[in-house]
Structure formats: structure tokens, C-alpha cells
Amino acid sequence: MIKAVKGTRDLLPPSTEVWNRVESVAREVFRAYNYHEIRTPILEETELFARGVGGETDIVTKEMYTFDDHGTSLTLRPENTASVIRAYIEHRLDQKPGVQKLYYMGPMFRRERPQKGRYRQFFQIGAEAIGSDSPLIDAEVIEMVVEILQRAGLSGFKLLINSVGDGNCRPQYVEQLREELKDAAPKMCGDCQRRAETNPLRVLDCKVEPDQPIIDALPSILDYLCEPCRLHFEKVKQFLTDRGIEYEVRPRMVRGLDYYMRTTFEVVHGSLGAQNSVLGGGRYDGLAESLGSKIHSPGIGFSIGEDRLVMSVEGEQTNVPLDLFIAPLGDAAVRHTAVMARDLRRGGFAVELAEGKLKRAMEIANKLGARFVMIVGDNEMAAGRYALKNMASGEQLQLTQDEIAAALAVASN
RNA sequence: GUGGGAUUAGCUCAGUCGGUAGAGCGCCAGAUUGUGGUUCUGGAAGUCGUGGGUUCAAGCCCCACAUCCCACCCCA
Known part of the structure; x- marks a missing residue:
């Protein structure tokens, strides 16, 4: 018998009713915030993700579905931000008035070992606001995503925010971190010893209990932010507070994609097992340039793991009469x-x-x-x-x- | 990529000491005429994940692989 390939699955009724409800709720909210849909191809040139997501990331080095198409290397998209920025540049959307506010929903592909809430074909609902570096946009994007989660019926989630600095201040922080890890890392778990070399920021994310006091003693990125980044982050927090949005600052929160700078955020939910993240997002002010944009096009976006959101919300049965x-x-x-x-x-x-x-x-x-x-x-x-x-x-x-x-x-x- | 658990009917699962399979639910059909739910009766449905091996004989023992689940890595 032929079965669905590993890590992919059929979505059947009545579960598809929940999927549709989540999607229509998202569309309603996007409309209210003046976001418009963009549909990019599922296939892109491999080079796009290597440059956009980061050539050294796990996603690009070992998790992509890549194949040769008569001499051109193509890849099934592992995420959609790089594609959206590519389209933004290609179609000169920077020439349009105001901030470009785009949303998308659809399948992404990563060749990882499947697990609860993690599939090789998974679905994301996301949005990008391109053309402004104002902290007001950061707060609005976060407000919007919280609105989607609430209206989709999710409760008991937690919003985590951080600032990871920019090309100006982050390198200094990473340098300092490396320095201190020379002494600290040997006392930590095997993974951390390895991370200290390959990706020092990842050490902060370690969950091994005995390592926690050591991590607490390491310097915080927030103490190393340059003045513009510090101000930006202060304003984001202020705007969130104005809106009555509860958040938790997590200076140790690290994101997996290279392009993030300044504001990063994440929403976690307890019902998801080890894959407790429902959504991740952040600001990527340098991404457009690194993909060839001639003009500075700062942006911020997020993507919701739709599989995970549906899983968390599925309890309340929606029966269509x-x-x-x-x-x-x-x-x-x-x-x-x-x-x-x-x-x-x-x-x-x-x-x-x-x-x-x-x-x-x-x-x-x-x-x-x-x-x-x-x-x-x-x-x-x-x-x-x-x-x-x-x-x-x-x-x-x-x-x-x-x-x-x-x-x-x-x-x- | 690594580790652990699992795989028997559509679903959830039993299956003894190795002797070629069962239950519940579901599905289908009946219980006299144009009326559902409850009840009763009957029926269909399984290459026991796949391929090897041991044996007179394998769902059961051994090996390999696949898939699913959980976790690690990493991440939505």
C-alpha cells in the first residue's frame, strides 16, 4: 500500500474544519490591519535561502529539500520570509506608497525527524511589514498576532520578547560571550561545549538544569545594545504596555535564523510537548539588502506554526451542521x-x-x-x-x- | 543525524507454552407496508508493517529495513 511520505500527513474532516476556521480568523484580522495576501512559489532557487536564512544555519545546511533542475539548484521553501522579500524586490514594491503589509499562508518543507508538532510538510500563517523601522510597527505586528491567536481560540499562551541588537552592537556582545565561555563552557554539558565553538548564542538556550546558574552568570545581550537599539526596544515595550499586551522579556531567547535583528518574539504554549513554540518572529532590517535590494528596506514579520496552533485549539469541536x-x-x-x-x-x-x-x-x-x-x-x-x-x-x-x-x-x- | 517505545480488522486493543487469529466500537444487512436514536439477529472485513532466518510448525523466537509516537539536535 502506498502511504503518505514520512513526515507528511493527510488532513481529514472534521479536523479540516478547524484549519479553515483558523485561516478565516487570520484573514479577518489581517484585513483589519490592512495586510494583503501574497502568494509566492513553493519552489525557489536554493541560493535565495542560503543568502536569506543564513548559509550556516541548520535549516540550510541539512534540512532543505533541494534538487537539481537541469543545472539549477532548486529548493522547496523551508520558510517564506526570504521569498516574500525576493518578490518585494523583484516587483519593486518599494516604489509603492507606505509600508508594504503582506500576509501568506501555506506549506513549508524541512527534512527533519518528525515529532509531535513537527512535520516535514508543515503549514505557516505569516505576515511581513516592509519599509519601516519604527518600533510602532513592531508593536502593531505583535498586537496583530496576539489578536489572531485569541480569536482562533487559543488561551494560556505566553508572549516572549527580546532584542538581539544589530550589526553594530551584536558582534561586540558575541565577542564578549565567546570570551567568557572560554572559562565557563568546560563546566557545562557536552552540547554547550560544542555550541560555544559553533554558535555561542545557542548556549543561552540550553535547557540542561545544572547549566542554568552558569548561563545566568553570562552577560546579557540587553546590556550590550547600542543606543539606537536600546531606544528601539524601550519603545516597543512601551507600546506593548500601552496596548495592555502582557509580555515577558527573555534576554536569553535566541532565534534560529540569521536575518533577525533588534526585536524578536515568540509565543509558547504548554499543550505542545517539546515543540512548545506556536509562533516566532522578528525584525530583519538588513535582509532586503543582502538579497540584492538597492534601497534600505527594513522589515518585521512573524510566522505561526499552523499545525501547532490547530493542535492547541482542536479540543473544542466545531461541528458543521x-x-x-x-x-x-x-x-x-x-x-x-x-x-x-x-x-x-x-x-x-x-x-x-x-x-x-x-x-x-x-x-x-x-x-x-x-x-x-x-x-x-x-x-x-x-x-x-x-x-x-x-x-x-x-x-x-x-x-x-x-x-x-x-x-x-x-x-x- | 542520535536514543527509547510501538506496529494484529476502518478505530481502540486482546492473543496463553510456538500449533496458520479474537473482542468492543464502527460499517453493511435483517426483525411484514413510508420514519432515526435503544434493543435483538446475522454478515463483510486481517499477506498479523515489509523482507529474510530458526523450526515439522512463527502473530509469538532471531536479524535487517520501513513507518508512527516520544525525546535529543534544531526549530514554526
Whole structure:
């Protein structure tokens, strides 16, 4: 038997109802904040991600689906920010008035070992605001994403923020960190000893308990921010407080992508096991230039792990009701009710039309959770009044088509 | 890439000492005429993850692989 490839999965009803609800909630919120949808290709030249995401990151070095296409190296997108910036540059969106506010949703691909909340094809809902370095935009983006989570029905999540500095101050911090790790690292876990060499910032993210006091003693990035970065971060926090958004500053929070600078943020939720991050985002003021933009195009964005959000929200069952199940008796009734079904469906009702024995039709209607069953035989057709049975109460009335539509309308409110 | 657990009917799972499979739920069909839920009866459905090995005989023992789950790494 052929099965879905490792790390990918089929999304089936009723789960897809939850996915759709999450997506439509996101679209509503995006609209309210004046964001517009962008759809970029799932395939890009490999070079885009190497330059955008960072050639030394794990994503690029070992997690991408890359193949040769007649001499050109192509890659299934592992994330979407680089693509959006590429499109922004390619189509000269910098020439458009104001900040470009773009959102997207769709599949991403990373060749990682699958795990709870982690798949090789996973879905992200994200947005990018390009063309402003104002902290006001940072706060608005964060406000927007919190709004999406809340309206999607997520509760009990925690917003973490940090500033990772810029090309001016971060190198100095990393240098200092390296210096202190020369003494500290040998006392730490094996992973940290390795990280101290390869990626010192990652040491801060270590979860090994005995290492924590050592990490606490290491310098904080926040003490090394240059004046512009420090001011920017202060304003972001101030704007968040103005909005009544609760956050926690996590100077040790490190992000996996090279392009982040200044503001970074993350939302975590307890229901997700080890993959507790629902969303990550941050500012990337140098990304556009590194992808070839001639003009400075600072931006900030985020992406929600939709698989994880759906997982956290899925508890509350959204069942989509079937308004009417039609049970025609005989060929003439089938033809007659097919036309009625079309009219009622045009009226916006969810209608199922069946053939076969009445008893069987009733069983199916019951299993589908139909609110009403309409029974139509020769008697009904002759009278122009149809038997409408309320499945919850068992009450059955003889009604005209218009009266049936009215009854369905009342019930669906 | 590393480690641990799992894999038997559509689903959740039993399966004794090695003797070629069971339950519950679900599905389908009946219990006289055009009426669901409860009940009763019957039925279909399994290459026991795949491929090897041991054995007279393997769901069960051995090996390899695959997939899923959990964790590490890393990350949404």
C-alpha cells in the first residue's frame, strides 16, 4: 500500500474544519490591519535561502529539500520570509506608497525527524511589514498576532520578547560571550561545549538544569545594545504596555535564523510537548539588502506554526451542521426533490439528497447529525406539502417549500 | 543525524507454552407496508508493517529495513 511520505500527513474532516476556521480568523484580522495576501512559489532557487536564512544555519545546511533542475539548484521553501522579500524586490514594491503589509499562508518543507508538532510538510500563517523601522510597527505586528491567536481560540499562551541588537552592537556582545565561555563552557554539558565553538548564542538556550546558574552568570545581550537599539526596544515595550499586551522579556531567547535583528518574539504554549513554540518572529532590517535590494528596506514579520496552533485549539469541536436531509420515495420523488435541493442550497442551506429506502435514509440522516429530514412521496408531491421532521424533537409537519425554507432559517440561527 | 517505545480488522486493543487469529466500537444487512436514536439477529472485513532466518510448525523466537509516537539536535 502506498502511504503518505514520512513526515507528511493527510488532513481529514472534521479536523479540516478547524484549519479553515483558523485561516478565516487570520484573514479577518489581517484585513483589519490592512495586510494583503501574497502568494509566492513553493519552489525557489536554493541560493535565495542560503543568502536569506543564513548559509550556516541548520535549516540550510541539512534540512532543505533541494534538487537539481537541469543545472539549477532548486529548493522547496523551508520558510517564506526570504521569498516574500525576493518578490518585494523583484516587483519593486518599494516604489509603492507606505509600508508594504503582506500576509501568506501555506506549506513549508524541512527534512527533519518528525515529532509531535513537527512535520516535514508543515503549514505557516505569516505576515511581513516592509519599509519601516519604527518600533510602532513592531508593536502593531505583535498586537496583530496576539489578536489572531485569541480569536482562533487559543488561551494560556505566553508572549516572549527580546532584542538581539544589530550589526553594530551584536558582534561586540558575541565577542564578549565567546570570551567568557572560554572559562565557563568546560563546566557545562557536552552540547554547550560544542555550541560555544559553533554558535555561542545557542548556549543561552540550553535547557540542561545544572547549566542554568552558569548561563545566568553570562552577560546579557540587553546590556550590550547600542543606543539606537536600546531606544528601539524601550519603545516597543512601551507600546506593548500601552496596548495592555502582557509580555515577558527573555534576554536569553535566541532565534534560529540569521536575518533577525533588534526585536524578536515568540509565543509558547504548554499543550505542545517539546515543540512548545506556536509562533516566532522578528525584525530583519538588513535582509532586503543582502538579497540584492538597492534601497534600505527594513522589515518585521512573524510566522505561526499552523499545525501547532490547530493542535492547541482542536479540543473544542466545531461541528458543521447539516441543515436538511432529503429522503425521496421513488423515482419521481427523486427528480422532484433534486430541484428542491438545488433551490434550498442556493438559499444557503447545507442539504444532502439521498436515494433508497426510507428507513435507511433516516439512519444516515441521524448519523450525519441532520437537523431536519424532508420526506417526499407521491402524497406529498400531489399536495405540494412535504413532510418535515425535526430530528431532535421528533415532531413532523406538512409544509410547503417556502415554509420549509423558513423553518430551516429559524433553526440555523 | 542520535536514543527509547510501538506496529494484529476502518478505530481502540486482546492473543496463553510456538500449533496458520479474537473482542468492543464502527460499517453493511435483517426483525411484514413510508420514519432515526435503544434493543435483538446475522454478515463483510486481517499477506498479523515489509523482507529474510530458526523450526515439522512463527502473530509469538532471531536479524535487517520501513513507518508512527516520544525525546535529543534544531526549530514554526
